[in-house]
Every structure is written in structure tokens, then in C-alpha cells.
Amino acid sequence: MSTERIAFFIALETCVWQALTLGDVKAYKALLAPEFLGVYPSGFASLAENLTPFEQAPGFAPSYVLSEARIMELAPDLVMLSYKAVFQRVADAQAKAMYVSSLWRRQEGGNWVNIFSQDSLANAGTNEK
Template identity: 50%
Template sequence: MADLETFLALERRVWEALVAGDPAADGAMLEDGFLGVYSDGFAAKADHAGQLAGGPTVARYELGDARLLELAPGVVLLAYRAEFVRVGSQELEAMYVSSVWRRAEDGGPVVWRNVFSQDTAEGGPVPV
């Protein structure tokens, strides 16, 4: 059975790349065929990592209320609530995120890659 903390740690690596403005670290967590579904449309791996070309996009974040669903052997869905502040803003935002992680089958150590992510905004800004 998949471990919730393992996948939260993986997800935090993606968020930390957003905080650091590190497109290489972000891209390293995503499968080549990654698909993101966001309020402004679809995103591929290059789009997701490309958003960091100008530097960090997130100033701080917190993940909570996480749930894990094993979809198939080597495939899990992590769902959670994220609170975050974008760079240059003081406004705390919240959204629900669903991320599908797939175990890489390369014969080496176990490596998980994010293959799909969808964000759903939580009704509007949260007062700080």
C-alpha cells in the first residue's frame, strides 16, 4: 500500500521548485507526458516548468487535508488542499489539488513521477 507521507514529500518538492524558481527541479518531478488542468487551460511539462523562467511564482505554501487513493499497482492519486501566497502578493489563496503519480519502470531505484495534476480554486481569496 502507498504511504501518504511519501507522496506529500514528493508533492512538496514540486512546490519547493515553485518557491525557488527552479524549472529544472520542477521538470525532474514531472513525467515527459505530464498533463496539467488549470483554470487557464491545459499545460504540458514544458509549460509547467516554463512558468519559472522569470523566477519564483510562490512565496510560501502549506499543504493539508491530504488523501491518497491507489488507482493501480504503481499508480496513486494524491488529493489535498493547498494554501499559498504568490510572489508579489499578500493575498492568501486556497485550492484543491489532485495529482497522479506513477512509478517509473527503469530497472533502477524506485522513482515516482507526476503524470497529471488538476487544481480547483477554493471559492476565492482567504482573509489573511
């Protein structure tokens, strides 16, 4: 897979993270499909449920690092981006790591939207599944 293609999807994902850290609900909604589904350690979340944190102050600190990115081309207009995120919640004293897989779909007109995301907290120092 070309590094330019990976960089393109990391840039999209970075826009999602940026919207989260800035509390920019308009930008966030523009990046996620209306039928978006999130699968998190806390359970399932629709787009509406993902918007709830925006009613409060941003929950994520603006410093985060996305690395180890890879993509899978599932169809001409459907791409799975998987990566490691190191991030810090505003309320936490310590950074955490998680692995994220996000499914991006190209819309008519060429825009890409995120239709699915699954986050898995990283187990430090283990290869447990």
C-alpha cells in the first residue's frame, strides 16, 4: 500500500481527533456518516451517542499521536484504516494507548465519511488477544 494513500486516511482520522480535542461538533458530524457505529470498551455507540461528550468541555487533550497505520482496501469506495493512538484524556494524569480500526466510505461527490470505528485499549507489554 502506498504511503501517500495511508497518509490520506491518517489525515482524515486526524481531523476526527482534532474535532474531538477542540469540541468542534460541526466538523465531527461532517466526518461521520449518519449511520455511524462505534464499538468501544464501554459498548456500542451511534452517531448521536458519540455527540454527547460535545455537550461538555473537550475530553481529550490536544496532544495525541497516531502511528503504525495500515489500510485494507475492502472495495473501491471502502477502506479500513487501523492504527495505534497514544492519547490523554483531560481528566487523566497519564497517557493511554489504544488500537483503532475505522471504516471509511467514499460518498457521491468524492467525500469520505467514517461509518464504523472500533477502539481497543492496548495491553502494555503483552500480546494477549
